[in-house]
Each structure stands twice: as C-alpha cells, then as structure tokens.
Amino acid sequence: MSGILDLDALREAMAENAGRPEGPARNARAEQLLTAAEKLNNPLAVIEALGHQLKVYNYSSEKGKMFVPFARLLRMWDERPEDFDAHETHSLHWVFKWVSAGMLDQPHIPLASIEKWLGEMEHRYRLAGHSERAVRSAEHSVAAHVGDVARAERAYAAWLAADRDGMSDCHACELHGQGWWQAEQGRDAQALQLWRPVLEGEYACAHEPHSALASSLVPLLRLGRLDEARAHHLRGLRLVRAMESMRGAYAEHVEFCALTGNEARGLELLAERPAYFTGDGHPRGKLDFMSVVALLMDRLTGLGLGERQVPGPAGREWTARELAAHARGEALALAARFDERNGTTHVSERARARMARRPLVERLPLGVRSVRRAPLPAPSTALAPVTRQPDLPSLLAGARQLSDTLRPGAVEAWAAVAEAAQGVELDPRDRAEMADHEAMSLGPEGIALFERAAGLYTEAGDPGEALAARARGAYVRALAGDVDGAVAAVTGPYDEVLALYAADGTGIRQTAAVVMSRARILTRRAHGGEGDSAVRAEAEAAVREVLALVDGRAGEDVRLAARAAEARAMLGELAGLAGDLETAAELFARGAAAFVEAGLPWFAVEYEARLASLAHHLGDTAETERALRAALEHGGAELEAPGRAQLHLQLAEVVGGRGEAVEAARHALEAAHWADEAGESATLGAWARQQLGGFLLRQGRWAEAAEVLESALPDLTAQTHGDGAVVQTQWWLGDCLSELGEHRAAAERRLQAAEIARRWPEQHDHATLAHLAGESLGQAGLPAEADRAYARAGDLWRDLGNTTGLVRSLRARAWLALHAEDGPGAARNLMAEAARECEAARDTASDEESRQQLVAELGHTHGQFGDLLVRSVSGDAEGPAARAVFEEALAHVARSAEVFASLGDDALHSRTGAELAAGRLEADLGRPADAMARARAVLAAYEEHGAGEDDVVRARRLEAEELLRPPARRPD
Numbered sequence: 001m002s003g004i005l006d007l008d009a010l011r012e013a014m015a016e017n018a019g020r021p022e023g024p025a026r027n028a029r030a031e032q033l034l035t036a037a038e039k040l041n042n043p044l045a046v047i048e049a050l051g052h053q054l055k056v057y058n059y060s061s062e063k064g065k066m067f068v069p070f071a072r073l074l075r076m077w078d079e080r081p082e083d084f085d086a087h088e089t090h091s092l093h094w095v096f097k098w099v100s101a102g103m104l105d106q107p108h109i110p111l112a113s114i115e116k117w118l119g120e121m122e123h124r125y126r127l128a129g130h131s132e133r134a135v136r137s138a139e140h141s142v143a144a145h146v147g148d149v150a151r152a153e154r155a156y157a158a159w160l161a162a163d164r165d166g167m168s169d170c171h172a173c174e175l176h177g178q179g180w181w182q183a184e185q186g187r188d189a190q191a192l193q194l195w196r197p198v199l200e201g202e203y204a205c206a207h208e209p210h211s212a213l214a215s216s217l218v219p220l221l222r223l224g225r226l227d228e229a230r231a232h233h234l235r236g237l238r239l240v241r242a243m244e245s246m247r248g249a250y251a252e253h254v255e256f257c258a259l260t261g262n263e264a265r266g267l268e269l270l271a272e273r274p275a276y277f278t279g280d281g282h283p284r285g286k287l288d289f290m291s292v293v294a295l296l297m298d299r300l301t302g303l304g305l306g307e308r309q310v311p312g313p314a315g316r317e318w319t320a321r322e323l324a325a326h327a328r329g330e331a332l333a334l335a336a337r338f339d340e341r342n343g344t345t346h347v348s349e350r351a352r353a354r355m356a357r358r359p360l361v362e363r364l365p366l367g368v369r370s371v372r373r374a375p376l377p378a379p380s381t382a383l384a385p386v387t388r389q390p391d392l393p394s395l396l397a398g399a400r401q402l403s404d405t406l407r408p409g410a411v412e413a414w415a416a417v418a419e420a421a422q423g424v425e426l427d428p429r430d431r432a433e434m435a436d437h438e439a440m441s442l443g444p445e446g447i448a449l450f451e452r453a454a455g456l457y458t459e460a461g462d463p464g465e466a467l468a469a470r471a472r473g474a475y476v477r478a479l480a481g482d483v484d485g486a487v488a489a490v491t492g493p494y495d496e497v498l499a500l501y502a503a504d505g506t507g508i509r510q511t512a513a514v515v516m517s518r519a520r521i522l523t524r525r526a527h528g529g530e531g532d533s534a535v536r537a538e539a540e541a542a543v544r545e546v547l548a549l550v551d552g553r554a555g556e557d558v559r560l561a562a563r564a565a566e567a568r569a570m571l572g573e574l575a576g577l578a579g580d581l582e583t584a585a586e587l588f589a590r591g592a593a594a595f596v597e598a599g600l601p602w603f604a605v606e607y608e609a610r611l612a613s614l615a616h617h618l619g620d621t622a623e624t625e626r627a628l629r630a631a632l633e634h635g636g637a638e639l640e641a642p643g644r645a646q647l648h649l650q651l652a653e654v655v656g657g658r659g660e661a662v663e664a665a666r667h668a669l670e671a672a673h674w675a676d677e678a679g680e681s682a683t684l685g686a687w688a689r690q691q692l693g694g695f696l697l698r699q700g701r702w703a704e705a706a707e708v709l710e711s712a713l714p715d716l717t718a719q720t721h722g723d724g725a726v727v728q729t730q731w732w733l734g735d736c737l738s739e740l741g742e743h744r745a746a747a748e749r750r751l752q753a754a755e756i757a758r759r760w761p762e763q764h765d766h767a768t769l770a771h772l773a774g775e776s777l778g779q780a781g782l783p784a785e786a787d788r789a790y791a792r793a794g795d796l797w798r799d800l801g802n803t804t805g806l807v808r809s810l811r812a813r814a815w816l817a818l819h820a821e822d823g824p825g826a827a828r829n830l831m832a833e834a835a836r837e838c839e840a841a842r843d844t845a846s847d848e849e850s851r852q853q854l855v856a857e858l859g860h861t862h863g864q865f866g867d868l869l870v871r872s873v874s875g876d877a878e879g880p881a882a883r884a885v886f887e888e889a890l891a892h893v894a895r896s897a898e899v900f901a902s903l904g905d906d907a908l909h910s911r912t913g914a915e916l917a918a919g920r921l922e923a924d925l926g927r928p929a930d931a932m933a934r935a936r937a938v939l940a941a942y943e944e945h946g947a948g949e950d951d952v953v954r955a956r957r958l959e960a961e962e963l964l965r966p967p968a969r970r971p972d
Contacts, residue, residue: 464506
C-alpha cells in the first residue's frame, strides 16, 4: 500500500485509524493495513497489524470477525514467541478475554468449545504467571449467560477474591460487570453502589461510564430515583450516540423511554440508528436491540397508536403493530439459537421478560422537547353491553351540586346531562340550566343560547335567574370585544333585578349575579378607557355595589363568598389601572385569600398570578415567590397545562435569581413538560428548555445541559424569542461542549453566536464570543482559524477600550504563532505588543482599580513572555544562541516578579511564582547562588506574611526547597 514503507509508517497509520469513528470504514482500513504489513517482511509488523485489526473489530458491530486474526496471532505465538515484544505479548493475553466474550455472543460456536477455550485461557494465564481474576470473570460471564446462577455466584466470589494484576479488566469495566450481575439478581441498591465510582468519574475508560450509565437506568427507576435516572439518560445517551459498537447500551436508553412514557423520544432514537435493525455481526447485541424495539412498539400499540408509522428496517414502511411482530419474531428466533447452543431456556425467558415489561413511570419529563402523547384509551365496554338508560336524575343532581357549589367540572357534568337527556322530556328548569351551562362552554358563540336559557328560566317561573342569564350573555358580548353593546345589554337586566329584589321577587344570588356581570363589563370598559378616570370611577362604583350587596352575607353561601372575593380582586385591577400598584397588590392578595377561605382555592390562582407579576414589578421578590408557590398549590389538578407551565417558568426565574439553581432547574423542567402537554413546545417550551439548560450548566451538569440546550435551539427564533435568547443559548451550549471536550463543536456554536452579536450596537458580547471561539479553535487543533478569531476579538477589544481583553487576545495569538510558519519571531512580536499595550493603558488609567488590574495583566504578560522565549529554543539548549534567549527570558520573568511585588500582598502568589520561574532559569544558566537567593526570598515572603499551608503555598515551598538543594556534581 502506498505510503507504508516501514514499521514506523505502519504504526503511524494504525494510530490514525484508531482515532477514527467506530464502524465498517475503520475496520476496512485495518484490513488494508494488515495487507501492507505483510509486505514489510517483518513479523512484528504483522503481529501489530493483527492486534490493531482485533481491536477495531472488537469495538464495532462486526465483533464476529475477530476470531480469525486472533487464531493467526495465537499460532504465531506458539510457533515463534520470540517475534513478540513485551507489549504484544501482553496484548495477546489481554485479548483472550475479548475472544471469550465474543464466543458467547455468537450462537453458532458450541458451548463445549467455549468451555474448552476457558480452560485454554486458564492454562495460558497460569503459564504466563497471571492471576486467575480475569479467568474467573470470564467463567462468570459464561455461567450467567446460560442461567447457571449457582456457578455464576461461585465464579463471582472467586473473581472478587483473586488478586488484580496486569490482565484484570480496568476498574471501570470490572465494576460495571459486577454491578450488572447484582442488578440482574434484583439487587439494585448494591448494583448502584458498585457503579458509583464509575458514574461519578473516579474510574473511566473508552466505554465507561457509557455502559454503566445505560445499565443504571432501570435499577434507578425501580428504586424510584427518578431525577438520577433522567440525568443518566441525558448524560449516557450523549456518550453512546457516536459509538457504533454500543448497540446494547443504546437499546437500554430506548428501553428507558418505553418505561417512562417517553415513547416519542424512543422513536427518535430508533430513527437515528437504522443500521442497528439489521447488523448481524453481534447477534447478542441484535437480540437486546430487537427485544427493546418490540417493547416500545407494544407500548405504542397499547396506547392506541398501532397504526402509526415508525422507523424500522430499510426497504419498506412499518407501523408500530407490524414492527412489534417483526421485532419479537427476530428476538425470539435469536434467543432460540442461543438456547439451543446452551441447552437451556434462559436466554428466551430473559428476552420474553424484557419484552413484557410494564412502564415504571407513567410520564417522566426529560427536559428535551417531546411530543404530547395520546391519552390512554378508555376501558372497553364491549363485554358488558348496556341494557338500561343512564340514571338521568342522578346526573342532574350531581351536575346541580357541582354548579351550586362552584366546583370544577360543572360545565362537563351538564354536558353529560345533555347527552343523556336526548329524546327525554324535561321540565323547563332542567332545560334552562342545561342551556345556561352549554352557553358558558361556548364563549362568544353562546350569546344566543343565554337568551334561550333566559326564556326557559322565565317559563320555569324564575325571573331573577332569567335576568342573570341575560346578564351573563351581555358579559360574553364584552369578552368578544363589543363592550358598548354589552353595557347597553346589561342595563335593562340590572334595573329590573334591583326592582325585583326590592319587591322580594328574587333572591340575593340572582341579584348578585346580575350586579357582578355589570361590574365585570364596566371594569372591562375601564381597561380600554385610556386613562379615563370617570370610566374607572363608574366601574369602581359598580364593584363596590357588589360588595355592599354580598359582603355581610358571604358566610351564608359559597356563591356569595365568591362574589365578595372577586369584587376585592376587581378593585385591585382598577387600582392597577390607576397606577396605584401597591394598593392593587394588596387587594389581589385579599381577594385570593378570600377565595381560599371560602374553600375555592382554584379561583385564587388567577389573582395570585397577577399579584406575582405586580410584586415582581415592584421589586418584591419574596412576595413574588410566595404568590407563585401559592398559585401552583391552589391550582392543583385543576390548573391547565399552559398556566402550570407559565407559573413554573416564572418561579424558576425567581428561584434561580437568588442562586438556587437546583430548585430552579426542577421548576424549569416542569415548565418544559407542561408546555409540551399544552402543545406549546416551540414557544413556551423553548423558553423553559433554554432556562433549564442554563440552570443545569450552573450546576456543572454539562452533558445534561448540552442535551437540553440542543433540544431548545431549533425552536428559538429571533422573531418569537429575540436575538438575545438565541445568542445566550448558543453561548451556554458552547460552554458545555468546551467542558465536554467537544472543542470543534464548541467553536461552531460560539462563532454562530458571535455572528448574531455582530449586529448589536453594544459589541462586548461579540468580542467575548469571538475570543471564546478562538480558545475552542485552538483546543480543536485549528491554529489558523483560532488566530483569525483572536484577531477579530482583539480588534473589537481595542474599539471598546478594553485593554485587558486586547492583551489576552495578543498573548493567545503569540502562543499560536510559536508553532506556526513564522515561528518564534511572530510570537515574540505579538507578546511585545501585548506588553506595550498594557503599559500604555496603565499609564493613562483613570482610576486606581483599573490601574492595578492593568499592572497585574502586565505582570502576567512578562511572565508568559519569558515562558514563550524558553519554549522557542530548539536544538542545542546550551549553545550561545540558546543562552542569549534564556537571558532575555530571565529578564522578562524578573520583570514579572517586580511588577507583582508592586501590588503588595494581593499578588503574593503571582510574585512568588515569578520568582521561582526566574530561579529555575538562573539554575539553567549555571548560576546556582542566584537561584538559591530567589528561593530564599520566596520562603521569606511567606514567613513574613504568615501565609497558611494551602495547596499553593505548599507547592511554592517545595519548589523553593528544590532550588535550595546543591546541584549534582558532574563527573570529571
């Protein structure tokens, strides 16, 4: 193969291939490299190429291909072990474990062959002097796979008892395997305890914590630890998405979705990995995947979505019902092949149990965008045919009880009455109430129906309720926008009901209903009165008339209590229109409290929400928070999804504003969930996800935050949410990706945000984002692009008069230039420019605080200048040219120490760091006495200032003591 001329070139090519994404392309390249190795006439080249091929096969969906190269390697070892160096000898024994596990995954390999192989592995490990720990681990895997629990427990105990050595799996992989067995036996708490060091990052490897996060999902759900399960799903899915070999772990994330009411997300995951449906190189992985597909499709079918189109194997379209049957058939056929090989039924039983799992949580919000799921279908009544008419009198009594006591569901109860009453002759009173409540449910379309209800009430001999119905119709007219028409329409009923009430012709309930309708209409007119005090005064008089009518009698009747509470809140509304916000807030609070006292807390929610808004405007965050919490509590199950989402989002902002990021994240999560339920994913839901991502970021939960922010970003638009929200989301996402080591992606997000911020009048954000993009591009190994980003940021910092930003951008460019085409010369010039800019700004600083900040920046610049000069030396580090550079570097580092010394105690650590750096340079230049003098100065500085023994001080003392040791005498 062209380019492979010797072993070094082959090794370089294999290292490059190892860094490629897992999958068939990487495997094919490994096969080409083996062919090239065979042409080098070097046994070690072939051995290394076979080992590389084994590794890429093992970490792919084509694990079944690794047996042939391993057999060849083993034959080469048996024939000429001297051809293997120490590393390849270790690698050969290491991959015994891969081959053992790989055999279990291939149902065509007989169990007797696997047991024989296990004995071969034990024999060879003993000959090589290795512990039996890895052998017992492999034996445990065999026993667990066939369902021999007793043998598995014995092997597990022997595994733990054996010493760890160079052949043991890494700590992360071992703990994952041990935890898996505990969970398999139903010991979930023990499993999670074993996984803890892996999940918390104490131990890690190429596939951990990826696998442990996936394996932990069902145990966490079974233990009710839902917040952790959600977090592990978001973290873990991000890790396994790009790894083709992790089909089993990916399946566990799909399973999690099926068991938590996130079926739509499960479908999205299936659509992302179409190759998983058909990849046959790892049969056990396919069995796991198809079992989970069947579970998810059965769940959808059970929800009445069996005919929905779903992602499936390529070549045709699939419904959920069809894919369920296909996946179950594939899974059980594979399980049967394993069981035939093993002589047990364990694999099939396990697959059936997995496919039959029931949801562990009805709906677990994840924070990422979700599609509102269809409600569960009503239980079928086909087996119990109805032979009698519904109990209409009971329905009537129930509906009347709900409406009389103002309970939720009254309108729906009257709708049920109307359905049951079809074809039944009712008296006028019943028909009047049915029409009245139907009109209430129709909004503006119900105006005519209110008139019909009024006629029926009149026919029933209740003129007061007839007037109340007409007044309700007038108010609906106002809600529809015809306020003047509403005022005219309510005037007649108002005059009539007062006269009727005065003559004892109707009760206080009916009179209060009419008077309240008029007050509502006049208050609505006051909203459109454009500051007309006379209009407000008329409305206020109408509201006070309600209070005068019912206030003393509110304890007699829940309806009268509700009128009194609403009237107080309406006075608050009018006070707000007049600009008296403090009074408005007080009256809203009194109205809400009166609703709660009357046993009608759900009516308090509207006014508590208004109170929260007013309190926020007035800067009273404590009252804002109290009102929002009260609204959520009082709304209870009656609070509709949009309102619930709004309240949770507002509470998240308030709680987050006082630094409680954990609780704020919980409320933002709830807001996102209820926005999705309300069908407002792209508007309110996007806001909630954006906030949730920010609160997760504040907690350092980078992977979760990234998943949420990426989910929010497509719905955030400048038109709906504003440029600021889009830029902030990109900014936060860039920060997350940077922390996760995804530097190229972080740079893309930061550059996209910078392009939007470029259009803003104030350019500080533009400069900051360009600077951050430079950092990410540099960490991504793109120095030319990083330099351009830093240069852009530098120009912006200069225009903004921000010398600190400018100097830091120049220093960053200097470090990039050190290894670029121009090399040390360009780097030196940029660092010198940074020092000049700093000095010039220091000398013209307008205040002492700014001057001190610039002095500190100058100290750092000189320190970095010296470090850069030292690193620019290549070749003979002791020649005259190198000594000249070291002398120049020493001058800059010494200058750095002087600058920091001028800042006093505030810069003690920076000063001592510069002194020690200067001391090391003195020693390198052959001046040990000067080096020791600087070391003693550092120790004296800490003694003088009585510095405690923190980590920095301890490190500085150790460095100083090292410099104080006499240099080793060179041999004559």
